[in-house]
Amino acid sequence: MLLKNKSGVGVLISLFLVLVFSGCQSNHQKSEVYTEVNQSADRWNGTIKAKSVPQWEEMLFQKSGWIGADGVYVVPLNGVERHGEADQTQTMFWFSDSIIGNIEGDSLQTDWEMVHNSVGYMEGAVPDPSKITFSWRTGNNGEALSMFEPNTPGTTEDEYYWLGDGFFNHAMDSTIYIFAYKIKNVPGGVYPFDDVGVSLISLPKGSKPPFENQKQMDTPFFKKDSKGKGKVVFGISVMANTSGAGAPDPDGYIYIYGVRGPMKELIVARVQDREFESFDKWRFWDGATWSDDMDDASALTNRVSNEMSVSFMEDGRVMAVYQLDTNSPNVAIQVGRTPTGPFQPHKIIYETPEIYEDIDFYTYNAKAHPHLSKPGELLISYNVNSFDFLTDIHKHPHHLRPRFVSFKYQ
Numbered sequence: 001m002l003l004k005n006k007s008g009v010g011v012l013i014s015l016f017l018v019l020v021f022s023g024c025q026s027n028h029q030k031s032e033v034y035t036e037v038n039q040s041a042d043r044w045n046g047t048i049k050a051k052s053v054p055q056w057e058e059m060l061f062q063k064s065g066w067i068g069a070d071g072v073y074v075v076p077l078n079g080v081e082r083h084g085e086a087d088q089t090q091t092m093f094w095f096s097d098s099i100i101g102n103i104e105g106d107s108l109q110t111d112w113e114m115v116h117n118s119v120g121y122m123e124g125a126v127p128d129p130s131k132i133t134f135s136w137r138t139g140n141n142g143e144a145l146s147m148f149e150p151n152t153p154g155t156t157e158d159e160y161y162w163l164g165d166g167f168f169n170h171a172m173d174s175t176i177y178i179f180a181y182k183i184k185n186v187p188g189g190v191y192p193f194d195d196v197g198v199s200l201i202s203l204p205k206g207s208k209p210p211f212e213n214q215k216q217m218d219t220p221f222f223k224k225d226s227k228g229k230g231k232v233v234f235g236i237s238v239m240a241n242t243s244g245a246g247a248p249d250p251d252g253y254i255y256i257y258g259v260r261g262p263m264k265e266l267i268v269a270r271v272q273d274r275e276f277e278s279f280d281k282w283r284f285w286d287g288a289t290w291s292d293d294m295d296d297a298s299a300l301t302n303r304v305s306n307e308m309s310v311s312f313m314e315d316g317r318v319m320a321v322y323q324l325d326t327n328s329p330n331v332a333i334q335v336g337r338t339p340t341g342p343f344q345p346h347k348i349i350y351e352t353p354e355i356y357e358d359i360d361f362y363t364y365n366a367k368a369h370p371h372l373s374k375p376g377e378l379l380i381s382y383n384v385n386s387f388d389f390l391t392d393i394h395k396h397p398h399h400l401r402p403r404f405v406s407f408k409y410q
Contacts, residue, residue, distance in 0.1 A: 049407075050331060050350040050380060056404035059127040063103045066118060066134035068400040070364075070383035071096025071163060071307060075176060076371045079168030082246035083314060085371045086125035093120035093132075094178060096162050099393070099400060100136060100144040108397035116146040116160045119209060125372065135209035147209065150182055152199055152218045158185040159196070164235035164307070166201075167254065170244030171273040174205040179235025180216075198222040198235055202277075220279055220294075221258065221269070227295045230261025234269060237310045237367070239318070239339060242273050248316040255339040256282075257310055258297070264306075264326060265299035268340055285340045300341045301334055307365035310339065313409065314375065319368070321380055321407075324348065327364040329355045331382060331405065350405050352382060358396065360388040363403075378407045 078089040101112025137145040164179030221234035283290035287298035308322035331350040352363040366382040386392035
């Protein structure tokens with residue numbers, strides 16, 4: 001399904017996913033968040049703070065073709081996730097809602113379109129606009145189309161994909177796996193969309209756009225309600241604890257993180273890398289051991305975002321990076337001893353300034369990108385959008401693109 005510029009559907013999808021994907025916050029919850037921020041201003045004076053890295057933002061400052069998107073995830077095409085390894089490989093980016101068009105001067109031209117997802121490829125480790133290329137599919141009349149569209153059994157014409165995290169699986173012949181959330185139009189509701197399932201896209205070794213040899217499969221890792229705790233969606237973050245990925249102490253497992261319920265609890269499953277497609281082999285951390293029942297999953301922490309990251313630090317611990325309460329201005333971290341925690345209390349390391357550039361701007365879905373990071377640091381992206389999208393995309397045609405900060409933890 002093609003999203004046209006005048007409909008505003010793309011921003012509604014983004015806003016819907018931000019607010020509803022795992023349940024809306026109550027006004028009481030929101031007031032607690034703002035009180036915490038107001039009472040904690042002194043934390044910005046400490047050394048545990050991220051800084052903007054405009055070179056990465058400028059790399060995505062494009063004026064023709066691909067000119068903006070949200071939902072950014074990346075994977076190194078050699079599968080090595082260690083810090084400082086990007087100069088050894090090419091990096092694949094994938095984005096969700098993406099704008100295709102032209103900007104002349106500071107004016108968005110009227111023929112722009114929005115698609116549900118797109119991809120990019122970056123050469124090396126240095127952010128440079130000349131080192132990244134973008135791709136989407138095109139229709140018979142040259143119109144822009146989403147790179148990935150659902151084709152699993154039972155898919156209906158009004159379903160489309162919002163993309164989650166993914167990884168490079170060395171044990172499965174270098175296949176790249178990407179989680180994809182099925183979204184469906186629901187006319188007449190408070191929100192005109194709903195997520196209806198979690199699919200998995202597999203890209204065989206060496207695949208390139210338009211990925212004609214891709215495979216798609218539905219997964220059982222989605223529930224409308226889990227024992228009264230709310231909706232469960234897996235695939236918001238994936239961490240490969242394997243020797244091929246360069247993990248500090250590999251155990252051969254892939255750790256897949258999910259979000260549950262209105263409190264946005266973080267939960268985790270794991271499976272051996274060679275058994276990734278055997279969904280009956282997945283096990284879920286229940287707080288003490290690994291259960292075969294997804295409903296047994298225990299919360300590792302809460303107040304996370306619908307897109308986030310859990311990745312290894314160089315000393316073997318893990319760091320969760322997310323936007324506190326999904327769409328607050330606060331980028332938060334939590335450090336854990338293992339992929340299942342326990343996690344220290346969260347620390348706010350950055351307040352996104354873009355929310356003060358326009359009364360309607362909001363920021364969301366922070367996450368880290370380890371292999372693009374320097375040793376002892378984490379490169380973190382977050383997204384910028386507007387509640388008045390159709391007005392602001394013309395006033396600020398470059399606002400819908402990822403921003404980046406770097407966080408030094410050593």
